[in-house]
Amino acid sequence: MNRWQVFINGIMKENPVLVLLIGLCPTLATSSSANDGFGMGVAATFVLIASNILISAVRKWTPDQIRIPIFIIIISTFVTIVDYTMHAADPVLYANLGVFVPLIVVNCIILGRAEAYAYKNDVLSSTLDGIGMGLGFTLTITVLGAIREIIGNGTVTILNYELINLGEGFKPALVFIMPPGAFLVMGLLIATNRLLIRKRG
Amino acid sequence: MLDIIKNSLKMGMVLLVICVIAAAALAQVYSVTSVIIKKNDEEAEKKKRQVVLPQAARFEEKDIEGRKYIIGYDAEDKMIGGIFKAAPKGYGGPINITAGVAPDNSIAAVVITKLDQTETPGLGTNITKPKFLDQFKGKKGSELKLKKDSGTIDAITAATISSRAVANGVRNGWEQYTKDAGEKR
Numbered sequence: 001m002n003r004w005q006v007f008i009n010g011i012m013k014e015n016p017v018l019v020l021l022i023g024l025c026p027t028l029a030t031s032s033s034a035n036d037g038f039g040m041g042v043a044a045t046f047v048l049i050a051s052n053i054l055i056s057a058v059r060k061w062t063p064d065q066i067r068i069p070i071f072i073i074i075i076s077t078f079v080t081i082v083d084y085t086m087h088a089a090d091p092v093l094y095a096n097l098g099v100f101v102p103l104i105v106v107n108c109i110i111l112g113r114a115e116a117y118a119y120k121n122d123v124l125s126s127t128l129d130g131i132g133m134g135l136g137f138t139l140t141i142t143v144l145g146a147i148r149e150i151i152g153n154g155t156v157t158i159l160n161y162e163l164i165n166l167g168e169g170f171k172p173a174l175v176f177i178m179p180p181g182a183f184l185v186m187g188l189l190i191a192t193n194r195l196l197i198r199k200r201g
Numbered sequence: 202m203l204d205i206i207k208n209s210l211k212m213g214m215v216l217l218v219i220c221v222i223a224a225a226a227l228a229q230v231y232s233v234t235s236v237i238i239k240k241n242d243e244e245a246e247k248k249k250r251q252v253v254l255p256q257a258a259r260f261e262e263k264d265i266e267g268r269k270y271i272i273g274y275d276a277e278d279k280m281i282g283g284i285f286k287a288a289p290k291g292y293g294g295p296i297n298i299t300a301g302v303a304p305d306n307s308i309a310a311v312v313i314t315k316l317d318q319t320e321t322p323g324l325g326t327n328i329t330k331p332k333f334l335d336q337f338k339g340k341k342g343s344e345l346k347l348k349k350d351s352g353t354i355d356a357i358t359a360a361t362i363s364s365r366a367v368a369n370g371v372r373n374g375w376e377q378y379t380k381d382a383g384e385k386r
Contacts (some may be wrong), residue, residue: 088238167287
């Protein structure tokens with residue numbers, strides 16, 4: 001498998017959410033608006049890339065039997081570092097993304113990629129895998145958030161810019177920003193992705 | 202048998218080394234960032250005071266009846282209101298409320314920033330929006346309740362627990378404040 005494929009796989013053919021069906025917990029919980037989805041996606045991508053690099057770099061010294069605890073220590077250390085650094089460096093960004101950072105620890109895409117990819121591959125491939133998977137995750141969760149937000153609230157906002165506002169006349173279907181809406185839209189997205197993959201052959 | 206012991210020892214060592222590195226890295230990052238975070242928090246705190254009592258030129262922290270309040274004064278040193286803090290339990294942890302009280306004992310403004318709460322993203326976090334918080338302005342007493350609890354505050358759809366926590370927090374804080382500081386003017 002060449003490097004480009006590794007990178008592009010995470011977006012469609014092996015999209016972590018829509019195909020591998022991992023990381024569903026944060027996907028369903030934080031996709032009630034495009035803005036929140038995007039924030040979660042970016043924060044998780046950052047940790048994913050960094051933990052992939054680190055785990056791939058130490059994979060030769062990691063005894064097989066205790067790899068999971070080691071992954072978890074690396075991931076949670078990194079999440080905490082990101083949390084502190086972001087809080088100190090940019091309070092405005094932290095105000096928007098801060099709530100998502102602790103949630104990344106339980107995002108199993110990161111542990112999943114560590115175990116399934118970074119542990120078995122070199123640093124460069126693992127970095128690309130991290131970027132690709134992160135992009136796929138961010139894209140999916142943002143689209144999911146946008147669809148839920150527009151039906152459930154009549155707006156689409158990203159980074160606090162309102163892109164679409166259907167105005168007062170629009171009667172939102174509130175169920176879409178509540179948990180059942182997440183499952184409904186998620187199912188439709190999975191089906192759409194499958195259809196696209198099949199069409200491409 | 203010897204192999205098992207050797208293996209276990211080796212695994213323990215590896216785990217120990219990684220834990221030590223992780224702990225050292227965390228301690229290092231924490232010691233650097235905590236100073237900056239504290240400074241940022243202090244600045245944010247000042248900004249919040251300015252937002253809830255915009256006319257005030259100067260603030261003074263005071264202990265009244267053993268509780269801490271911040272009293273605002275204008276340029277002529279006339280007292281123009283007080284600020285109280287409350288931290289009611291929301292849906293996902295405490296919600297830190299900063300509220301200003303005008304001289305007529307009505308609420309001047311309520312501020313909750315995104316960093317003051319850990320409510321559910323997209324639902325409970327709407328308590329930080331002006332659309333919700335502006336409802337408190339100019340109200341007092343039992344008006345500071347959700348409409349569902351026979352008050353005047355509209356709860357956020359699908360976030361009743363967070364909304365109720367804020368309304369009750371503001372009301373309790375307001376009651377305590379007026380009892381402690383309200384009559385002494």
